Amino acid sequence: MNEKTKLFVRRKFEEYYRRARISIPKDFWMHEWGFVFLDHYFPEKLVMRRHKSFATEKELVNYLRENAPAHAYHSAAIYKYPAADMATKGWLGADLIFDLDADHIVSEEELQRYSYEDLLGLVKKETVKLIDFLINDFGFHEEDIELVFSGSRGYHIHIKTDEVRGLGSRERREIVDYVMATGLDMKAVLVGKTATADYAVRELRRCTECNKITTKMICPACGRDTIKVEGKMGKEGRDVRLLASEGWGKRLRKGLRDFFITEIIGRSDEEGIKQLRGMGMTKEMAKKIVNMTKEEGMAKRIERMEEGKLGFFPMPVWAKIIEREKVKSADSPDAPVTADIKRLIRLPTSLHGKSSLEVKPVRIETFDDFDPLEDAVVFGDSAVEITAVRNSTIKMKGERYKVEAREIASVPEHAAIYFMCRGVAEIKEKNSPG
Secondary structure, eight states: OOHHHHHHHHHHHHHHHHHOOOOOOTTGGGSOEEEEOSSTTTTTSOOOEEEEOOSSHHHHHHHHHHHOOSEEEEESEEESSTTSOGGGSOEEEEOEEEEEEHHHHSOHHHHTTSOHHHHHHHHHHHHHHHHHHHHHTSOOOGGGEEEEEOSSSEEEEEEOOHHHHTOOHHHHHHHHHHHTTTTOOHHHHHTTSOOSOEEEEOOOEEETTTOOEESSSBOTTTOOBEEEOOOOOSTTOOSSEEEOTTHHHHHHHHHHHHHIIIIITTSOHHHHHHHHHTTTOOHHHHHHHHHHTTSTTHHHHHHHOOGGGOTTSOHHHHHHHHHHHSOSSSOBTTBOTTTOTTOEEEOTTSBOTTTOOBOOEEOGGGGGGOOHHHHTOOSOOOEEEEEESSOEEEEETTEEEEEOTTOEEEEEHHHHHHHHHTTSEEEOGGGSOO
16 A cells, blocks of 8 residues: 555545544443554554553544544453553453454465455354354343444454453353364263253352452452342343353254255255265165155154264264354454453444454344445445556445456445555545645
């Protein structure tokens, strides 16, 4: 991005922040803030200015309007002294954050085979799965879940209840392991035992002085008395019990039913038997299963089937079912977002400097209809001339735009700024400001 392009983009970002209604998190004064500016380093080097704090909402909003950052972040954690260095901030708790991104779902090699729109579709499916886990297995209420489009290739989920703020890295990692089926004990399911880990039932307490969430009677941060957190977490009113009773057992039975519907029913007997034999079944067992799928009420029979009677299905069948049912991108070994209790996360309603799209909050009830390339586009339709530096294509606001290297093209402002932020194009000389 040359300097004239950068100046054009910065001025457009300034216009956005002057008119936008910024979503400011609760307890914002207790969060650490970090920013990447459209400065002389950008985009070759992303320099993070962090360890900032703001005393008032007006101070924060004015800072965004004056600096128009390429990227704006706040900490998942709340601190006693958020502007101090990490060693002396005084950690008080952290929101539970999930970061789902397309590059966690498909490999780097596979990424090149997908269009941007296709990647957004893949990560959306995994996000729907995760929301289902959080509500139906962990008992979070829908209103506790804040869903946000990341501004690029994924979604963030924030849970900000008092009950989760005191969870440590280990407990957060256990949640991720559960939704990704990491270490799922299939033998326990097949012999009729629980398929889930009994996460510790812990009584959480809040400090009467500094509000730190802890399990101790005396606050470890300031030494004052603590009181029990009375908030409701689960469907049965549990305070903090991350217990997914029969969760994976129920999911596996549903997955088995769906496997039959998509892989066996509707095929010829020969095709069905061949499919099952290829997954490790004997010919006799494969025939038995194919015949069973023809019986009336088969799906309900599977759902009612006791766990101890599922053992005759070979492990390759279960492996395929688990792969379908688990969340593929709640976290990954190289991006431990959820377990990191001090991580920075993008500010909802800010702009993403590599796409120009809004980091857009989304209501769960309207998520099916949400289209980032329509609903997170914030810039206008006036024509802007650009010079492409490499081939690229994007569909935005219902129209597809394609540019080729060294081509001069006139495209709507929203597409032009997207191409600039992606490093695809520079502003044509005569369109530079001033």
